Amino acid sequence: MTKRHLFCFFIAFIVTTPSYTQEFTLWGNPYVGIYSYNGITTNGYYTLVVKENWGTELYAEDWRMTVRLTGDIVSQDGTKVFPSNKVGLVLSSTEGQPSSIPDVSEINLSYPVMLNGTQEIDLVNGANVALTNKVGNNFVYYQFQMNFQLAAIGGGYLDLLDDDTGNKTITYSAPFEFKAYIGGEEFTIHRTYDILQVHKLSTNKNYAILVNPVNVDLEFNTVADYANGKNITFPNAVTVKSNVAYQLRVSSIYPNFSSTSGNILPLDMVRVQLSGDGQTTSHMVLSDAMVTLLQGSSTGGGSKVYDLTFSTVANDARILDLPTEQYSASLLFEITPQ
Secondary structure: OOOOOOOOOOOOOOOOOOOOOEEEEEOOOOOEOOOOOEEEEEEOOOOEEEEEEOOOOOOOOOEEEEEEEEOOOEEOOOOEEEEEHHEEEEEEEEEEOOOOOOOOOHHHOOEEEEOOOOOEEEEOOOOOOEEOOOOOOOOOOOEEEEEEEEOOOOOOHHHHHHOOOOOOEEEEEEEEEEEEEEEOEEEEEEEEEEEEOOOOOOOOOOOOEEEEOOOOOOOOOHHHHHOOEEEEEEEEEEEEEEEEOOOEEEEOOOEEEEEEOOOOEEHOOOEEEEOOOOEEOEEEEEOOOOOOEEEOOOOOOOOEEEEEEEEOOOOHHHHHOOOOOOOEEEEEEEEEOO
């Protein structure tokens, strides 16, 4: 009898997927104590932390972190709701190891990042450097900490959020959801924190506006003036001083530009713009209803100064049909607390 020898080969294919993060955690619980109508930023931090163990590879170019509220920012007694769009987070610093961790200048977002109800908002997105723990040929221990300060915008809206009698402090809590998206993986942290304490508001609201020039002349003398439109800018024309967040508005007292002979010209032919303090507003169409030109934060103890521009659009055919006269209107500038 012939003996047969059977040989069996067992071949195992083991496929491993690199673990991009071993841990996503949150440290700290800062809160904002509000005593006046001015804005305030905490000294403490929410610290979001990404960790990776020694010997395990981390390399992620596509990474971001977000925040959202899962409910309202509510007072402890449930009777008051703090507006979420007045609260934000500011990336103050980063730290950790190894030396390749991103710093604040390499993270392309404008801060503060304002909360917006339950909408998910990017805290970190589009960083210029990858998250990696590779040093030479080794994968070292990795810890990346992002320190976020909590900020609240000042303004007249705080009148409705302190204690009606002024005798006690009102504490507001917020249900947060923080997420990290790193290398195709998603990590979520839910925390509810006491984040705001509104005390008796001890500072009165003070705000003032000064507008110069008194007269503005837009003259149309040539065909080019009609074809290209006209504009005139008055440097340092609007000065604002306010200890609360404010808004600047403008309107015409009358519904049209008018001439001494009774001819009229529509207000929407003229646009108004402010620029200064690092910002330029949109060209707002003039109206006999109040138009918001600018929303600004408290000026502290000083003033903010803006250039004022008046302009018309190019090729406005309505101008060509008008009799040659001087048309005028009186404008009202207004500052109010937000």
